[in-house]
Amino acid sequence: MATEIQLEQRQGARRTPGLDAPMFRLRWFLLIAVVAPGATPLRAQLIQPNVIVSVRDQKLMFLDNGGNAAVYPISTSKFGLGDRWGSMATPLGTLQVAQKIGDRAPTGAVFHNRRFTGEILQPNTPGRDPIITRIIWLRGLEAANAHAYNRGIYIHGTPEEKTIGRPASYGCIRMKSSDVSALYAQLPIGAIVQISPDHLPKVSRAAKGTLVSAPASAPAPTHAVFTADSSKPGAEKASMTPLAPKTSVAPAKKSDTTAWLRNARA
Incomplete structure (x- = not known):
């Protein structure tokens, strides 16, 4: 039975310190400036889109190119914070989206092992705790999170939705399936993800779980389309393509799932 602990790197419970407080405050200032009155278009283009993960709040905030925000409940590691091998902890600091896996799943x-098995689970299926729906694979940009990519630190869906809102993962950042799908659709390869032990910044335009439409002039977000084999190392070099307009998706039928799996293995 595939479980998250099999998919994430096994790590020990020792906590490791995060970034210095002044460095965190500087990054918070830059991120808040995107949605603050008078923020310049140049600054927004330099640091947008962005994701801020608050370990204290157990929430994730996504800021789009227009400075609009959406906030989602999440679950970080039940083993605390850190990046040491064997810790099963959630790393702090600045990371970026290295790969996106599960497009159209x-x-x-x-x-x-980042491949669709063909199985589909409903939320809170008893006794099951695999990675589901979407995988957003993170790469650390600092010494404090340098092992994140090789440890397999993801933002991903979980069937254990009843645990969302409190630390329950083995190092990754868990989300409800509907929420991780919405984030996946808007977040391009290379986007910055800031994981902080502090509260989320106050943003007046934040809408819980709902992303406000960006201005028409905002750049179209992009992502990479991955097949099953492209989840191997080096897949981050996959080509970037514009996101299609978001449409409602009906529950997948068995035939749809079979077709998706056949195409992924082609």
């Missing part, structure tokens, strides 16, 4: 699609 059905909601609840089970992944083992």
